[in-house]
Amino acid sequence: MITVYGFSPSGNCHKVRLALEQLEREYRWVEVRSDDGSTRTPEFLAKNPNGKVPIIELDDGRILAESNAILWWLAEGTTLLPDDAWQRAQALGWMFFEQYSHEPCIAVARFICGWTPLDSPRRAELPVLREKGRAALAVMERHLQANDWFTGPSYGIADIALFAYTHVAGHGGIGLAEFPAIVGWLQRVTETPGFTPMAAPDAFAARRIAQST
Amino acid sequence: MITVYGFSPSGNCHKVRLALEQLEREYRWVEVRSDDGSTRTPEFLAKNPNGKVPIIELDDGRILAESNAILWWLAEGTTLLPDDAWQRAQALGWMFFEQYSHEPCIAVARFICGWTPLDSPRRAELPVLREKGRAALAVMERHLQANDWFTGPSYGIADIALFAYTHVAGHGGIGLAEFPAIVGWLQRVTETPGFTPMAAPDAFAARRIAQST
Numbered sequence: 225m226i227t228v229y230g231f232s233p234s235g236n237c238h239k240v241r242l243a244l245e246q247l248e249r250e251y252r253w254v255e256v257r258s259d260d261g262s263t264r265t266p267e268f269l270a271k272n273p274n275g276k277v278p279i280i281e282l283d284d285g286r287i288l289a290e291s292n293a294i295l296w297w298l299a300e301g302t303t304l305l306p307d308d309a310w311q312r313a314q315a316l317g318w319m320f321f322e323q324y325s326h327e328p329c330i331a332v333a334r335f336i337c338g339w340t341p342l343d344s345p346r347r348a349e350l351p352v353l354r355e356k357g358r359a360a361l362a363v364m365e366r367h368l369q370a371n372d373w374f375t376g377p378s379y380g381i382a383d384i385a386l387f388a389y390t391h392v393a394g395h396g397g398i399g400l401a402e403f404p405a406i407v408g409w410l411q412r413v414t415e416t417p418g419f420t421p422m423a424a425p426d427a428f429a430a431r432r433i434a435q436s437t
Numbered sequence: 438m439i440t441v442y443g444f445s446p447s448g449n450c451h452k453v454r455l456a457l458e459q460l461e462r463e464y465r466w467v468e469v470r471s472d473d474g475s476t477r478t479p480e481f482l483a484k485n486p487n488g489k490v491p492i493i494e495l496d497d498g499r500i501l502a503e504s505n506a507i508l509w510w511l512a513e514g515t516t517l518l519p520d521d522a523w524q525r526a527q528a529l530g531w532m533f534f535e536q537y538s539h540e541p542c543i544a545v546a547r548f549i550c551g552w553t554p555l556d557s558p559r560r561a562e563l564p565v566l567r568e569k570g571r572a573a574l575a576v577m578e579r580h581l582q583a584n585d586w587f588t589g590p591s592y593g594i595a596d597i598a599l600f601a602y603t604h605v606a607g608h609g610g611i612g613l614a615e616f617p618a619i620v621g622w623l624q625r626v627t628e629t630p631g632f633t634p635m636a637a638p639d640a641f642a643a644r645r646i647a648q649s650t
Binding site: 274286288294296309316320327328367 | 487489499502503504522523527529532538540573576579580
């Protein structure tokens with residue numbers, strides 16, 4: 225049995241849940257908030273010295289961190305990851321794009337809007353984050369004008385990785401109206417077998433998001 | 438034949454050169470500076486819409502972006518990547534750690550010190566980048582107190598990925614004196630077969646680094 229430590233409204237954490245659901249794997253979910261210091265306790269740091277969720281733990285105590293590495297490990301040998309070496313490398317390229325050029329803008333803008341006070345000095349970062357987020361979306365849009373998926377010829381873990389925060393980009397004030405190919409792809413993702421929606425932000429975060437965007 | 442488009446003093450680009458050298462692969466290197474707009478020309482954006490080096494191009498025109506995805510593709514089936522699925526996932530976890538928690542602090546601090554004017558407003562970012570960079574190094578130090586390498590039981594691509602900017606952390610004003618296990622690991626990396634040092638910053642960047650740290 226796999227134990228996931230994760231914060232349900234986090235896109236990085238939801239990646240792991242979505243893959244497990246779509247692969248019909250059994251798992252146990254332990255909720256660990258990433259906005260209240262729970263990932264910085266001595267107990268959690270003993271599991272992941274980098275102090276981040278998600279992580280997975282196996283029954284023998286072995287731990288794997290980093291959402292996209294977890295996706296890769298879960299997907300090996302399944303339909304969520306192609307066999308062809310070049311396609312696998314392209315999928316991995318999109319997953320590194322997600323963590324370097326996409327998540328630090330789109331997810332962070334969402335976090336600031338929903339999970340920091342309305343007078344937080346971090347809100348000064350929003351204009352730049354939104355501009356960089358739109359640039360990342362433009363790269364995705366261009367790919368989707370010629371391709372249906374990011375994982376090769378069919379849906380897979382690079383799509384899961386990019387779906388996580390793209391579908392809630394609006395929470396950070398980044399609209400998708402100018403990206404029609406992305407909107408079509410998001411719809412296709414929701415129609416894949418076993419698709420499971422991400423937990424909505426709680427009422428407090430939802431109110432902040434509404435006041436921020 | 439593989440063509441690499443890269444900027445020689447960039448750690449992300451050097452990763453690809455080091456792996457190719459250690460794997461004794463033939464390649465052609467096309468120098469593309471990342472500090473003068475060369476990665477933003479229409480010609481380059483046609484190759485990588487994300488406007489970043491390194492990329493590799495095959496003889497048939499296929500292109501792969503993202504340094505760590507390139508490392509993975511080059512290393513498949515070689516001694517630089519283990520066969521065991523769990524060890525491979527751990528290596529990948531360290532490579533995502535590198536791109537998310539390490540490079541955006543340690544490499545960016547170095548870039549600001551060496552490749553922006555001495556009065557650049559970006560220099561205000563340095564204290565936070567250095568603090569976060571030291572936190573990333575502390576995570577590596579803890580791992581190296583119990584392990585020789587980041588790629589499983591032997592040297593491989595996660596070590597190449599983390600070596601790239603760790604060994605020049607000082608260029609960004611982040612000293613390694615408090616991380617003895619890292620210093621030992623850096624030395625072991627330089628002793629691996631086929632090790633090739635990274636190009637030094639040019640004289641202009643080197644002078645700025647000396648004035649910044």
